[in-house]
Amino acid sequence: MSEGCDVTEQDLLAERFECHRSRLRAVAYRMLGSFSEADDAVQESWLRLSRADADALDDMGAWLDALRARARREVPTDPHIPDPVVEPADIVSPEEHALLADSVGLALLIVLEQLAPAERLAFVLHDIFDVPFQQVAVIVGRSQAATRQLASRARRRVRAASAGGAGAADVDLPAQWELVDAFIAAARDGDFETLLEVLDPEVVRRLDCGATDLDVPRILRGADAVAAGAIGFRRLGGDGRRVLVNGAPGFVTFVGGRPFAVLSFTIARGRIIELNVLADPARLSRLDLSDGLK
Numbered sequence: 001m002s003e004g005c006d007v008t009e010q011d012l013l014a015e016r017f018e019c020h021r022s023r024l025r026a027v028a029y030r031m032l033g034s035f036s037e038a039d040d041a042v043q044e045s046w047l048r049l050s051r052a053d054a055d056a057l058d059d060m061g062a063w064l065d066a067l068r069a070r071a072r073r074e075v076p077t078d079p080h081i082p083d084p085v086v087e088p089a090d091i092v093s094p095e096e097h098a099l100l101a102d103s104v105g106l107a108l109l110i111v112l113e114q115l116a117p118a119e120r121l122a123f124v125l126h127d128i129f130d131v132p133f134q135q136v137a138v139i140v141g142r143s144q145a146a147t148r149q150l151a152s153r154a155r156r157r158v159r160a161a162s163a164g165g166a167g168a169a170d171v172d173l174p175a176q177w178e179l180v181d182a183f184i185a186a187a188r189d190g191d192f193e194t195l196l197e198v199l200d201p202e203v204v205r206r207l208d209c210g211a212t213d214l215d216v217p218r219i220l221r222g223a224d225a226v227a228a229g230a231i232g233f234r235r236l237g238g239d240g241r242r243v244l245v246n247g248a249p250g251f252v253t254f255v256g257g258r259p260f261a262v263l264s265f266t267i268a269r270g271r272i273i274e275l276n277v278l279a280d281p282a283r284l285s286r287l288d289l290s291d292g293l294k
Contacts, residue, residue: 017046023129030124033082033109036286079218081208081278082109084262086252086287089177089242105246106276107266108158110206115154122147123154173249176267177242180249183265183272184240187230195227200271205229210280226275252289259289 021042028038084106112120118140125131125139126147137147179198186194205220220226240253245264253260262284266274278284 035083079206079208081276084245087244106264119150119154122150126151176249190231196223199223200273205275207277259284
């Protein structure tokens with residue numbers, strides 16, 4: 001075999017890393033709520049590992065050092081909607097359903113963003129990805145006992161938010177679609193009473209429009225305010241279509257043939273309890289919202 005065909009230790013390390021890339025990206029997405037930042041974190045992890053001993057690949061801490069620097073250290077003043085996973089609404093294959101079942105909803109990602117970075121790391125790694133506390137402790141730079149406390153505090157906050165609706169979504173997808181379709185139709189028709197019927201009295205609507213100067217509130221609370229806001233968007237006109245957003249019913253709106261907003265609904269107790277709207281043109285331009293969604 002010629003020298004050019006020899007398999008080097010670096011080649012083997014790269015092959016092993018590629019086997020773990022999808023899992024590392026999944027961890028990073030849940031930590032950062034951004035696909036671009038997740039990809040950057042994965043790449044930084046590879047650059048660190050490529051300069052390290054091959055055995056470091058089996059050490060979760062070596063994988064995730066980059067996340068500590070990238071995790072948001074402050075809760076944003078304005079609402080921040082994590083990058084959505086947008087899929088066609090008519091997914092039917094068992095494989096596709098399995099992928100959606102493993103997705104994490106935007107509502108939970110928003111809750112995670114309210115946690116301190118160390119709490120978020122401890123919760124995501126241990127509770128979602130089953131990483132032992134011994135390894136998590138190395139990553140967050142705390143003792144095992146302190147790391148358990150971090151995860152416990154994060155777990156209580158997630159459960160508290162879930163009790164309020166963020167994680168208590170209904171699982172009956174057809175019933176969810178009925179509510180979403182009714183909401184969209186009522187908003188288009190200006191039917192305030194029907195909107196009140198499908199919205200929970202304590203519903204929350206978050207709007208992330210980036211640097212765009214939209215003259216509308218970023219957060220609305222209560223059925224009356226959210227219904228009025230939905231009717232207000234009717235003046236924009238445009239087109240729209242059903243989609244799945246992180247495995248849950250959603251809707252993409254288009255104005256002038258361009259994506260204007262991605263709407264994600266959280267439904268519990270037979271009502272819409274949360275509506276998250278991503279309308280940041282810069283971030284929408286990075287999503288594939290044309291092919292495969294018609």
